[in-house]
Amino acid sequence: MGPSEELAVLGLSEFNRLSRFLLTSHSSCRHGDNTNSWWLPRSPVSTVTDALRPSVCSGRAAAAAVVAGRRRSEAGGLRWGPGQASGRGVEAVPGKPAPPGRGAPGRRPRSPPLPGPMAGAVGGTGGSGWTWRPVARDPLLARAFHSCTELRGRFYLVGGLLAGGAREPSSDMVVFDPAEGQAVRVGARGGPRRSHHDAAPVGGRWVCVVGGWDGSRRLATVSALDTERGVWEAWTAAPGSCSPAGLSSHTCTRLSDRELRVAGREGGTRTQRRYGSIYTLRLDPGARTYCYKEEGYHTVSRSGHCAALLRSPGPHPGHQLLLFGGCNSAEAEVAGHWSHGKIKEEPPAAPRLTEQLASLVSSGQGSQQGPRGLRHHSCSVVGPFAVLFGGETLTRARDTICNDLYIYDTRKSPSLWFHFPCADHGLKRVGHRTCLWNDQLYLVGGFGEDGRTASPQVCILDLFI
Template identity: 60%
Template sequence: MATGSSWAWKPIARNVLFARAYHSCDVVQGKLLLFGGLKSGEPKEPPLGDMVAFDPTLLTAETVGPNGGDRRSHHDTAVLANRWLCVVGGWDGAHRVSAVCCWDTEQGQWERWAEGPSNDPPVGLSSHTCTKVSEHELRVVGREGGLRTQRRFASIYTLRVNPATKTYWYKEEESRTASRAGHSAMLLRDAGGYQLVVFGGRDSSDCEVAGRWGKGKIHVESIHAPKMTEQLSRLVGSENGSRQAPKGLRHQSCTVVGPFAVAFGGETLTKGRDTVCNDLYVYDTRCSPPSWFRFPCSDRGQKRVGHRTCLWNDKLYLVGGFGPDGKTPCPEICVLEIP
């Protein structure tokens, strides 16, 4: 267990199937679905292509989709209609891709969706973010380019998806953000509706807005987590906040919990050898302007990079990632405990 001044990660399950990094983790029909990622830090090792289901009630894990289809790491995902796990972009072992494929949980099989007639896709995507706006619209932000091509800015795309016709199409927005890779995106409520705020993924502490929507435009159910919200409120009430986001941090995890966003781990963009982090950050949007709170951890064993956090049934889960050396995957699932 990692101990901070007032929080801890408690391991609840251990399985070799969880030992991966730069994967995705989503809740679908009450189970955590892990897809893809890397088994080691070796640059020539191909990504995984398996789907693993973890039951947080029974604490059991099983492979529901074998390593036979598309392989992906550094991708992102969105859940549609609590049925389809939509995988967007990522690294396939040779190229950054922008294609969309979906895992149908009811049929237990992969579906390769087709490009729509007006599709204007990115060259390729990796270490990007994909945020669900509605059952038919996603917002994609981040690293775009071919194998050797890098942009000085990050494009913003609206990705339309249609499960009925199994089609998708990208549209590039006029606005852009600073170049980012391995950043986080937070869909947050504000006075006018919602805004998508991105941070990290570059050597700065700047936050940028990558989209704004009125209250009637967002069709995403907020997860009810009263216990976790109350615990986070107590936690930030004991510290003084800052207006600056974490500086020079990438490949951290970030999950929105009520009026808070909880970020953990990642790696710093410094030249030091010990770059993997284990700090907990809480972004409090209840005040104006919002404030960041940092809660350090003294346990080196809980350093994580390329991991995921996931909110379900009033608990925040930490899944996988590379450990302190930045190349050994952690075969654990933990829950956040705040006394």
């Protein structure tokens, strides 16, 4: 297949927004020239749909809706007509002109329809429910055990496994623009080959990838993408850094713009003891260095867990870092506590979604039950709530991949769990990520029910109260 067949280029307006953003960011940096500039070409539009209004299901109606929706999907499928987007992304290569387009500039062919909305449901008569609504679809996004970092309104997807059973992780990076619903592979050189890693934004400019599996060993190093120059940098350990053993399936939580809290990791009995160490990781973008410091307390040994920095309930305000899952325990574990004013980091404002979550947990639809033995699930902080979804359960030998929604409510002491099950097996996910942006919670990637097929969809959590 030649290059002209491989690329499906639409009108000039399709990716201008992201292109202008990156070019403007570079031209305003200190270098003062364009010799090291990079660009993202105009991309074919991903399969995007306008706002779909999923029906709200409850009780037996949920199962019926799921079956009917699956039959419709199997009967219809996706239709790719002449002039429609292929769903492929275009690889961006530094220093080369954009490929020529095919078709009239500025015209946007109609995108093929997405499958019908996924039905997540809760029982009862109150009419409350939830669903993941598909908003974009692109094969570039199909991966699991990757990182997904929001920075200046873009999602940076790094590495991961492209299929179940893959021996080596991917080294590519994909940028997804949620406002436009478009994805593009970025050809930044020197990208790390990683899976089961974590990443965090630093300085409003860098995406720092911490640890992970490179196909042969676990690492504790830091690689940083400079989003202004479009290059990867291998940062070095500062003198006195107390680096942990190799990290994978760990968590990195921002405490400030230059400080992360690292918890948990995979390993055998020699490297993963009964108790796990906690590390503070300090980052210095100016010197391109990092420094690990081991804290004086430990947690239960865990991997594939999630972490949430939340305000402390009760009479003594402050913040606490909670770990969920990654072991057989159903209890949240405190991996750090800070008094009032010590933590400046706050989750993005999401007033509408916060209000909807408060209404959902007050509706009486969910059971007050937390996840037990869950790993490789997702977690996002929305106001006083931690929202967990999917993952793999350690409590069953078969049918281990989950599609349940859990909400941890910290508004009162003691904090409460709420469990909202789902009837749609098509929603099962493991190794996925969720990102909060613009008052919406996005679901990106992950393996489906078979544990091998990566989802190319991006979905938004819809709540119906």
